[in-house]
Amino acid sequence: MSKNRLIFLGVTAAVSLLYVYMTWIYAPPDVNLGELVRIFFQHVAPALVAYGMFGVTLVGGILYLWKGDLKYDILGAASVKLGLLFTTITLFSGMMWADATWGTPWNWDPRETTTLILWIAYACVLAYRASISDREKRAQFGSIFGIVAFPMVILSYFSIRIWETLHPIVIEPTGLEMAAEHGYTLMVSMIAVIMIATILVDLTYYVDSVHEKLQRIRMSRS
Amino acid sequence: MRHGLEAAFAIAKKDIVTQMRKKVEAFSMFLFALIAVLAFSFALVNQGSIPEEIGSAMLWVIIFFMGMFGFAPIFLSESETGTLAGLATAPIPAWSVYLGKVIYGFTLMGIVELFLIPIISLLFGFSILSNIPLAIAIFVIGTLDLAAVGSMASALTMPSDSKATVFPLVYFPTATTGLMLLIEITKIIVIGPGLVPVIVLIQILLAHLIAILTLSAAVFHFALSS
Numbered sequence: 519m520s521k522n523r524l525i526f527l528g529v530t531a532a533v534s535l536l537y538v539y540m541t542w543i544y545a546p547p548d549v550n551l552g553e554l555v556r557i558f559f560q561h562v563a564p565a566l567v568a569y570g571m572f573g574v575t576l577v578g579g580i581l582y583l584w585k586g587d588l589k590y591d592i593l594g595a596a597s598v599k600l601g602l603l604f605t606t607i608t609l610f611s612g613m614m615w616a617d618a619t620w621g622t623p624w625n626w627d628p629r630e631t632t633t634l635i636l637w638i639a640y641a642c643v644l645a646y647r648a649s650i651s652d653r654e655k656r657a658q659f660g661s662i663f664g665i666v667a668f669p670m671v672i673l674s675y676f677s678i679r680i681w682e683t684l685h686p687i688v689i690e691p692t693g694l695e696m697a698a699e700h701g702y703t704l705m706v707s708m709i710a711v712i713m714i715a716t717i718l719v720d721l722t723y724y725v726d727s728v729h730e731k732l733q734r735i736r737m738s739r740s
Numbered sequence: 741m742r743h744g745l746e747a748a749f750a751i752a753k754k755d756i757v758t759q760m761r762k763k764v765e766a767f768s769m770f771l772f773a774l775i776a777v778l779a780f781s782f783a784l785v786n787q788g789s790i791p792e793e794i795g796s797a798m799l800w801v802i803i804f805f806m807g808m809f810g811f812a813p814i815f816l817s818e819s820e821t822g823t824l825a826g827l828a829t830a831p832i833p834a835w836s837v838y839l840g841k842v843i844y845g846f847t848l849m850g851i852v853e854l855f856l857i858p859i860i861s862l863l864f865g866f867s868i869l870s871n872i873p874l875a876i877a878i879f880v881i882g883t884l885d886l887a888a889v890g891s892m893a894s895a896l897t898m899p900s901d902s903k904a905t906v907f908p909l910v911y912f913p914t915a916t917t918g919l920m921l922l923i924e925i926t927k928i929i930v931i932g933p934g935l936v937p938v939i940v941l942i943q944i945l946l947a948h949l950i951a952i953l954t955l956s957a958a959v960f961h962f963a964l965s966s
Contacts, residue, residue: 583959583962632920635913635916635920638912638913639913639914639916640913642909642910642912642913643913645909646896646900646906646909646910649900649901649902649905649906649909650899650900650901651901652899655899656899658899658962658963659896659898659899659900659963661959661962662892662896662959662962662963663896663910663914665955665959666889666892666896666914666952666955666956666959667913667914668955669914669917669948669951669952670913670914670916670917673917673920673921673944673948676944680921680924680940680941680944681924
């Protein structure tokens with residue numbers, strides 16, 4: 519492992535510890551939500567990072583089609599997998615929060631439903647990619663699908679403004695609608711989750727690149 | 741630009757003429773929709789009727805699934821008859837091929853909807869007559885949105901090893917965005933309170949349509965070149 523990677527890993531571990539401290543000790547109970555506000559910090563950051571991951575899929579797809587370099591396709595596919603992971607965390611933490619505040623884990627709220635549809639949509643991208651055996655075509659068509667699927671991310675993000683919803687709107691154009699301590703905790707949670715996601719992207723990209731090279735060696739020998 | 745548009749209309753015309761000769765796709769779409777209405781009725785009818793908002797929402801769900809029959813063969817038939825290579829090498833821009841297929845998909849769905857919508861509104865007991873111009877606009881935009889997504893989905897199935905299975909994998913998630921908006925808009929048209937609340941939703945639907953058309957047209961030459 520390179521020195522830069524080790525330093526980044528160390529900083530991520532330190533920020534993650536700070537994230538745990540701020541979530542469970544520093545942040546005071548909310549006026550309305552009480553102690554339940556702590557679930558909020560495990561929910562918002564993974565949700566925004568999941569959207570970011572699908573954004574990387576979009577950019578990776580555009581770059582692959584533009585430059586034709588397979589590394590962008592590997593990056594795009596890796597970000598789909600991690601986007602799905604963070605969407606899963608978002609869904610489960612959201613269900614825990616919904617169960618505690620609204621009395622049932624699933625309320626068919628527009629944000630819940632569109633997030634689940636988003637999960638299914640990108641799972642379909644992975645399934646679609648797996649159905650194409652030709653490597654070049656998989657990259658080309660997988661990139662196109664990754665681009666065309668992106669409007670679903672936008673709809674999921676804006677769903678709480680389009681439909682009537684139980685979901686709170688905390689990110690307003692004027693800023694965050696919450697106490698200052700909660701705002702700081704949210705910011706640290708965002709930084710920590712982004713850093714963890716970056717490490718995971720790097721790792722997945724590395725594993726997939728090695729897998730790609732192995733496949734090529736196998737094909738050249740057969 | 742003009743050359744591309746002429747080519748798009750020529751491709752659409754060729755497909756429509758071929759379809760009018762066979763008629764099998766349009767007819768099977770229509771029959772599927774009727775069967776779906778009857779199947780849904782078992783789940784939805786309560787004391788002899790279906791709530792208006794549910795009936796109007798089911799209309800788009802049926803059209804959405806009907807799209808599978810109409811859109812899936814758009815490029816598959818070209819591939820089977822060996823004419824796809826001709827389209828790919830023709831001296832026309834790739835986006836005109838995509839646009840031609842969208843126009844064909846829209847026309848095919850539109851023809852079936854012309855017969856289907858009155859029947860479904862009658863059976864499900866709701867009326868879209870309260871605002872006819874708005875209803876027509878929504879059906880035009882909605883069908884165009886589904887055709888734009890469906891044509892792209894059909895092109896994306898081409899390189900797959902299992903084409904028939906893969907089409908729903910591509911079509912369902914990409915078309916769901918439009919479907920959700922269409923259901924919401926149609927519900928508001930049917931049960932009120934009218935134009936003002938749906939304007940924002942129509943703008944989002946139009947933005948989705950423009951985004952899908954632009955993105956698909958921009959990347960279509962990659963799909964066609966493979």
